[in-house]
Amino acid sequence: MFNLKKLILAALCLFVLAGCQSSKPAKTASGETAEYAQMRPDARNLDELTVVFSSHGIELDPRKSYYSTEAQIITAIYEGLFSYHPLNLDPVPAVAERWALSEDKKQWTFTIRQNARYWNGDPVRAQDFSAAWLSLLEPGKESPYSSFFDVIEGARDYRNGIQRDPAKVGIIAESDRTLIVKLASPASFFPAMLCHHSFSPIHPSMLDRTDWSPQTQRNWQPPVSNGPFRITSMNDERIVLQKSAQYWENQHVALNKITVKFSSSADEAASLWNSGEARWIAGEVNTNALTDRSGIQVNVMFATYYYFIRSSERPWNDHRVRRAMALVLPWEEIRSVYNLPAETLIFPLRGYPEVKGITEADYEEARRLMTEAGYANGSNTPTLVIRLTPSRDAARVGALMANAWKENLGINVRVEVISPDRYFQAMKEGGYTVGSTSWIGDFADPYAFLQMFRRDSNLNDARLNDSDYEALIERSMIEEGGTRLATLAEAERLLLSRGVVLPICYSPAVNIVDTGELDGWYPNAMDIHPFKYISFKAYRPMPGVAMAR
Numbered sequence: 001m002f003n004l005k006k007l008i009l010a011a012l013c014l015f016v017l018a019g020c021q022s023s024k025p026a027k028t029a030s031g032e033t034a035e036y037a038q039m040r041p042d043a044r045n046l047d048e049l050t051v052v053f054s055s056h057g058i059e060l061d062p063r064k065s066y067y068s069t070e071a072q073i074i075t076a077i078y079e080g081l082f083s084y085h086p087l088n089l090d091p092v093p094a095v096a097e098r099w100a101l102s103e104d105k106k107q108w109t110f111t112i113r114q115n116a117r118y119w120n121g122d123p124v125r126a127q128d129f130s131a132a133w134l135s136l137l138e139p140g141k142e143s144p145y146s147s148f149f150d151v152i153e154g155a156r157d158y159r160n161g162i163q164r165d166p167a168k169v170g171i172i173a174e175s176d177r178t179l180i181v182k183l184a185s186p187a188s189f190f191p192a193m194l195c196h197h198s199f200s201p202i203h204p205s206m207l208d209r210t211d212w213s214p215q216t217q218r219n220w221q222p223p224v225s226n227g228p229f230r231i232t233s234m235n236d237e238r239i240v241l242q243k244s245a246q247y248w249e250n251q252h253v254a255l256n257k258i259t260v261k262f263s264s265s266a267d268e269a270a271s272l273w274n275s276g277e278a279r280w281i282a283g284e285v286n287t288n289a290l291t292d293r294s295g296i297q298v299n300v301m302f303a304t305y306y307y308f309i310r311s312s313e314r315p316w317n318d319h320r321v322r323r324a325m326a327l328v329l330p331w332e333e334i335r336s337v338y339n340l341p342a343e344t345l346i347f348p349l350r351g352y353p354e355v356k357g358i359t360e361a362d363y364e365e366a367r368r369l370m371t372e373a374g375y376a377n378g379s380n381t382p383t384l385v386i387r388l389t390p391s392r393d394a395a396r397v398g399a400l401m402a403n404a405w406k407e408n409l410g411i412n413v414r415v416e417v418i419s420p421d422r423y424f425q426a427m428k429e430g431g432y433t434v435g436s437t438s439w440i441g442d443f444a445d446p447y448a449f450l451q452m453f454r455r456d457s458n459l460n461d462a463r464l465n466d467s468d469y470e471a472l473i474e475r476s477m478i479e480e481g482g483t484r485l486a487t488l489a490e491a492e493r494l495l496l497s498r499g500v501v502l503p504i505c506y507s508p509a510v511n512i513v514d515t516g517e518l519d520g521w522y523p524n525a526m527d528i529h530p531f532k533y534i535s536f537k538a539y540r541p542m543p544g545v546a547m548a549r
Contacts, residue, residue, distance in 0.1 A: 047536040048257040049518075052269050054283030055262035058239070060212040060223055060231075062200040063136040066144040066424075068440055068527070071197050072282065073260060076229040076241050076531040078200040081110055081129070081179075082191050086533040087522045089444045091191035095124055095201065095226070095248075105186035106153075112177040117246035118203050119230040125201075126179035130171045132202035134158075137169065145198040145442070147457035151190065151477070153182040160456055185477040188484070192443040201226060228253045228532040237262060241531075254520075254535030273512050280521065281512035295514045299523035302441040303507035304342055304449070307397070309499055310433050312463035315381055319466070320373040322499025324366040326358050328408040329502070334400055337393070338505035345492055345501050346446050351482065353489040357496045357503060363408055370409055378410025387416045387432040389423050394436070397504070401434065427461045435461060438507055440526060446488045447476070453495060462500055469494050 059065045081096035097113040116124035136143045139161035149155040153170030157163045170182030203224035214220035222231035229241040241258040263269040270289035272278040311317040335341035343357035388394040402413035418426045441448035452459040472491040495501045509527035520533035
């Protein structure tokens with residue numbers, strides 16, 4: 001039987017999270033470095049590519065998109081001011097031709113490429129960015145990533161309805177080609193954030209369209225997008241993409257056509273690989289059914305599977321109670337079945353200070369904390385609800401947690417099982433105390449995880465409201481380099497020591513792809529592979545074999 005665990009452990013030893021080491025943009029005003037030029041495929045090798053993703057509904061509106069599969073598809077159809085480098089995830093200039101940073105490092109001025117076009121030929125304008133971003137921030141819309149924009153001056157107050165004038169948000173289209181962004185405080189990682197799909201421009205014809213799905217519209221038209229590819233057809237089974245003739249770097253896009261198929265089972269995905277129809281499988285696949293396993297690619301991701309304790313209600317809003325709960329869990333037993341057990345929220349990065357999480361039980365200290373908080377032996381505590389997905393592993397972890405809290409702290413526990421299609425929405429609702437999630441950092445920086453726990457982040461499912469934590473994050477915003485990373489590490493220690501986050505394991509990425517056949521596909525920390533760089537390698541005969549014309 002194929003041993004995936006050995007591959008994962010080997011990947012942990014060999015893989016370097018290169019994308020998390022730097023968030024500096026290219027230094028040239030033109031936006032192209034020698035390294036970047038080498039990454040571009042040779043446009044003479046044109047072909048068609050079929051890829052397979054796990055089946056689920058795809059949201060095409062970048063303001064609403066949430067899942068990693070959607071993010072991968074959006075690398076084809078949309079492009080922001082910066083995009084991801086395919087190897088190390090550094091921000092690469094995209095629609096931004098050049099930029100300038102003010103002396104106080106709070107104002108960025110971007111110049112839009114004159115040849116940036118949507119697939120219908122319309123120019124991409126600074127107004128398309130400002131309108132899209134302000135639309136995403138509109139109060140009441142609850143866009144999944146709207147709190148990412150809190151680094152921008154006035155964005156937090158606007159999206160929370162504290163002030164309702166969009167003109168007071170630091171997003172200014174000075175002209176068709178000049179976009180000014182004013183930050184609330186310096187943020188050296190801002191270019192890395194701008195790679196994220198939520199910062200995409202939106203064509204004026206799409207801005208007020210509330211539903212972009214073909215399933216709900218009789219005369220559906222593909223979105224007018226500005227990426228290297230455009231959608232030509234879409235249904236529940238597949239999306240067909242065609243290279244955009246209007247894309248500003250069209251001559252360096254090697255693929256003419258991409259077909260994204262959605263598999264309904266792991267066996268179906270394996271069958272599409274075995275037949276040779278699909279050359280990249282991302283998502284669920286039966287590795288034991290593969291006739292050719294040479295394409296199995298495993299690498300460590302900037303991703304963590306963790307549980308969290310909500311702190312919006314008593315007594316769970318008392319960090320002494322949460323810490324006591326974390327101190328009585330059988331951590332070794334909980335984490336023992338995982339290939340990459342995690343004691344921290346953020347995968348250990350080069351340059352990021354070491355952070356110690358809770359690894360051992362301390363029953364005496366836990367009981368002391370409960371008594372100090374006024375809940376000795378679980379007195380006056382309501383029933384604690386753990387909300388789980390219907391899986392064997394979730395049931396195992398939930399049972400271990402419930403037993404530990406009942407036996408050691410006297411807390412009554414009830415387990416709720418929520419269907420997978422409703423689980424993420426259920427995390428936003430009340431009525432529970434403990435939930436879980438697997439989170440992939442959306443840009444290559446620790447802030448991608450830590451910003452979720454800010455008091456007014458719409459990703460703050462833990463409902464944390466901790467002044468000490470807020471002060472640390474605010475302090476990090478005006479710091480740079482190692483000083484900033486040290487402050488962020490201190491913030492992570494607070495999340496762990498106060499029982500907000502209960503880390504379980506780091507998540508590996510498993511793809512089936514023949515890198516001997518495809519250029520431009522590289523394992524990386526976010527498991528995102530921009531389609532514009534992918535090409536088929538020129539066929540090379542074996543030594544001693546001549547090629548016939």
